[in-house]
Amino acid sequence: MSSLNGANNSSVAHLPPELEQRLAARMPLESVQAVSPHDLDPRGTYVEGYLVLTGEHLVHYLHCDGQWRERWLPLADLGGATMVEGLGMGILRLLADGATWAEYRFSLRYARSMAKLHRQLERLIQGAAEAELPPEQPHHDDKKIRCEKCGRVIPAWSEICPACLSRRKVLSRLIDYVRPYKWRAIVGLGLAMAALMADLYAPSLTKPIINDALGLKPGAQASLSVLVRCVLILVGLTLFAAMSNAVRLRLMAGLGARVARDIRNKAYDHLHKLSLSFFSRRPTGSLITRITSDSDRIWDFVAMTVVEMTLAVLTIAGVGAALFILNWRLACFVLMPIPVMMFMMIVFHNRMHGIFMRIHHRWSQMTAVVSDAIPGVRVIKAFSQEKHEVDRFGQRNRRVYDSELGMINLWTMFGPVLQFCSQIGTIVVWLLGGYWVIAGRLDGGTLMAYIVYMRLFYRPIHMISHMDRQLNRAATSVQRIFEVLDTEPAIFSKKGAEAAGEIRGHIELRNVSFSYDGVRNVLEDISLHVAPGQMLGLAGPSGGGKTTMVNLICRFYDVLEGQILIDGIDVRDYDVEDLRRHIGVVLQEPFLFHGTVGRNIAYGNPQATRDEIIAAARAANAHDFIVGFPDGYDTQVGERGHTLSGGERQRVSIARAILNNPKILILDEATSSVDSQTEKLIQEALERLVANRTTIAIAHRLSTLRRADRLVILDKGRIAEQGTHEQLAGKPDGLYASLLKMQNEMRSFLSIEV
Numbered sequence: 001m002s003s004l005n006g007a008n009n010s011s012v013a014h015l016p017p018e019l020e021q022r023l024a025a026r027m028p029l030e031s032v033q034a035v036s037p038h039d040l041d042p043r044g045t046y047v048e049g050y051l052v053l054t055g056e057h058l059v060h061y062l063h064c065d066g067q068w069r070e071r072w073l074p075l076a077d078l079g080g081a082t083m084v085e086g087l088g089m090g091i092l093r094l095l096a097d098g099a100t101w102a103e104y105r106f107s108l109r110y111a112r113s114m115a116k117l118h119r120q121l122e123r124l125i126q127g128a129a130e131a132e133l134p135p136e137q138p139h140h141d142d143k144k145i146r147c148e149k150c151g152r153v154i155p156a157w158s159e160i161c162p163a164c165l166s167r168r169k170v171l172s173r174l175i176d177y178v179r180p181y182k183w184r185a186i187v188g189l190g191l192a193m194a195a196l197m198a199d200l201y202a203p204s205l206t207k208p209i210i211n212d213a214l215g216l217k218p219g220a221q222a223s224l225s226v227l228v229r230c231v232l233i234l235v236g237l238t239l240f241a242a243m244s245n246a247v248r249l250r251l252m253a254g255l256g257a258r259v260a261r262d263i264r265n266k267a268y269d270h271l272h273k274l275s276l277s278f279f280s281r282r283p284t285g286s287l288i289t290r291i292t293s294d295s296d297r298i299w300d301f302v303a304m305t306v307v308e309m310t311l312a313v314l315t316i317a318g319v320g321a322a323l324f325i326l327n328w329r330l331a332c333f334v335l336m337p338i339p340v341m342m343f344m345m346i347v348f349h350n351r352m353h354g355i356f357m358r359i360h361h362r363w364s365q366m367t368a369v370v371s372d373a374i375p376g377v378r379v380i381k382a383f384s385q386e387k388h389e390v391d392r393f394g395q396r397n398r399r400v401y402d403s404e405l406g407m408i409n410l411w412t413m414f415g416p417v418l419q420f421c422s423q424i425g426t427i428v429v430w431l432l433g434g435y436w437v438i439a440g441r442l443d444g445g446t447l448m449a450y451i452v453y454m455r456l457f458y459r460p461i462h463m464i465s466h467m468d469r470q471l472n473r474a475a476t477s478v479q480r481i482f483e484v485l486d487t488e489p490a491i492f493s494k495k496g497a498e499a500a501g502e503i504r505g506h507i508e509l510r511n512v513s514f515s516y517d518g519v520r521n522v523l524e525d526i527s528l529h530v531a532p533g534q535m536l537g538l539a540g541p542s543g544g545g546k547t548t549m550v551n552l553i554c555r556f557y558d559v560l561e562g563q564i565l566i567d568g569i570d571v572r573d574y575d576v577e578d579l580r581r582h583i584g585v586v587l588q589e590p591f592l593f594h595g596t597v598g599r600n601i602a603y604g605n606p607q608a609t610r611d612e613i614i615a616a617a618r619a620a621n622a623h624d625f626i627v628g629f630p631d632g633y634d635t636q637v638g639e640r641g642h643t644l645s646g647g648e649r650q651r652v653s654i655a656r657a658i659l660n661n662p663k664i665l666i667l668d669e670a671t672s673s674v675d676s677q678t679e680k681l682i683q684e685a686l687e688r689l690v691a692n693r694t695t696i697a698i699a700h701r702l703s704t705l706r707r708a709d710r711l712v713i714l715d716k717g718r719i720a721e722q723g724t725h726e727q728l729a730g731k732p733d734g735l736y737a738s739l740l741k742m743q744n745e746m747r748s749f750l751s752i753e754v
Contacts (some may be wrong), residue, residue: 031055034120036113040105081121115519177259188251195244198237200318203452205230211445256303264295275490276556283368294477301474312460319457333428337421348414356476359403366396422458497575500582503567505532505663505694512562522548524717535695537708544714546698550666584662588669590653598633604660620655620685654685667697
């Protein structure tokens with residue numbers, strides 16, 4: 001039996017090295033199709049086991065009594081394989097001669113890998129040839145459940161393990177965004193260092209002022225000229241430092257704004273490249289927070305914190321050297337509290353980072369409540385749920401407050417303790433230094449200069465301790481933004497992708513299967529053809545896979561198994577953007593952007609002229625109600641088009657599709673939520689729209705599909721029936737006839753009630 005996928009080294013990598021070596025000793029690793037752990041025995045006890053699928057065998061490894069046991073099952077002896085879902089667990093059941101041959105149990109932790117192995121196993125048992133059935137496609141945007149490094153569960157709100165996050169590496173990635181403005185950064189840092197040198201030199205003048213200018217040194221006389229000279233030098237240093245800092249702040253603030261702007265642009269651009277599955281797993285509020293407030297914290301970090309921390313470190317080094325030069329014996333006493341202070345800062349830093357991660361997560365949850373409530377304010381008011389929404393927001397806001405209160409308590413406790421440690425050094429210097437001055441071993445000018453330098457020495461340590469809060473906030477924000485930027489698009493144009501050009505609209509699905517979660521298939525082995533210019537109607541019970549099928553044709557998702565071809569070319573071989581320009585979509589709930597009616601119609605074709613926009617609106621039966629507005633085509637539709645009725649929004653959506661002039665048209669319940677008169681207007685517009693186009697129409701209102709060239713009825717992910725309306729309606733025991741009968745009975749019941 002030939003290999004379907006060829007080498008699958010990534011699967012073999014999941015095996016322990018010992019098992020990989022044992023397997024390699026018996027067969028080439030290139031023939032391995034899939035590997036999955038399983039962790040339960042028939043009694044529900046946790047075990048360590050692996051299933052390895054090769055081209056001809058299913059190999060079972062089980063760790064028992066300190067050694068690995070293995071069993072090789074020939075695929076030729078198997079008659080089938082099924083997956084059984086249990087409560088918090090699953091079972092892979094192998095069948096032979098209609099009976100159960102073997103069972104392998106697993107927790108939901110391994111549900112996805114076992115589902116993949118099961119699909120591959122079924123393909124091999126059925127003997128599918130590679131030419132007939134393309135290999136299964138990987139889920140590019142699958143979220144890892146556990147950290148590969150430490151084994152901890154990755155929180156739902158994070159893409160990476162917070163425990164293994166290196167804040168230094170995260171922040172160092174900002175250098176790539178600073179590099180285009182390196183000269184601005186170099187000049188800013190140079191000015192900061194120049195101002196620092198002036199600030200470091202100024203305290204050294206304390207010694208000549210006290211000893212020489214004031215004549216307090218034994219045997220010295222007061223000198224006004226020395227005093228004036230020293231004061232003028234101080235004035236010059238102060239002015240130079242002030243001017244340098246002013247220019248530096250202007251340069252670095254501009255640098256921070258530019259870096260934040262670039263990161264916002266790149267993050268927002270990358271968001272639009274990600275697949276729908278990425279957005280389905282994340283609340284809108286979390287993504288909005290990452291683009292807005294997180295990028296603003298990056299501005300503050302680049303503009304202020306980086307320079308201030310750099311200056312603080314250099315100040316500690318410079319002042320430390322000055323202290324040793326003035327008196328190395330006193331310097332040793334000054335440095336005594338430093339190890340304790342550094343230990344406290346490390347502990348504080350780690351705890352603060354964990355707190356900030358929780359604050360950001362809870363802040364995103366609070367923002368998600370607002371982003372849900374504002375678009376749904378009409379529903380909230382209709383059901384009088386204002387108090388419920390306020391309470392829901394209050395709960396999330398309380399969680400944010402509790403987290404911030406914990407951060408404040410830790411931060412305010414750390415500051416005074418650090419302040420006390422630094423005062424110990426000052427007390428020791430006054431006591432010991434004063435004694436040495438009295439004993440004549442040290443002059444007063446040196447002691448005063450030493451005291452001034454000590455204040456400069458401890459001040460940056462306090463600054464670093466307080467900046468740690470800003471550093472943690474920045475590291476957390478950068479991490480959250482880079483989580484988005486590091487997420488690889490699941491749907492992308494491969495290198496050398498073909499331009500769609502002038503497509504004819506021939507659509508073919510070959511043995512298509514699809515799963516959203518990698519475990520349960522929503523579509524199962526779907527095969528059908530749609531000829532150019534043909535109208536295909538999709539119907540069936542809810543959850544049958546109708547919308548999923550059109551999502552795959554539009555390539556919002558990629559098939560798990562099989563192929564979708566347009567004009568004989570796999571959709572994955574087309575340039576994504578170019579392909580979608582040839583596909584028009586009219587949704588059940590049309591989405592209009594905030595702006596004018598004209599801009600919404602021309603959304604897919606921004607270069608369209610006003611005459612072309614009006615022509616499309618006429619074809620969509622929308623022109624008459626648009627010109628009835630005071631501002632006509634310049635009327636603002638409001639957010640999501642809330643100032644228009646449902647039928648008006650739908651006709652604007654149809655006009656948008658007409659203006660885009662697609663060769664393939666998708667109609668997803670385009671008339672399900674409008675009244676009969678509006679439905680008639682929309683149906684007239686749709687008749688113009690579908691002319692000479694390949695059309696796939698989804699409808700629960702089956703009467704709207706009568707004019708379809710062919711109907712496909714989907715049930716539980718499979719094609720239950722297909723044929724014309726007359727053919728399917730004439731089958732008394734058919735699913736379509738049953739659905740049609742139910743709708744007719746409901747319509748009759750409603751007319752009797754009226």
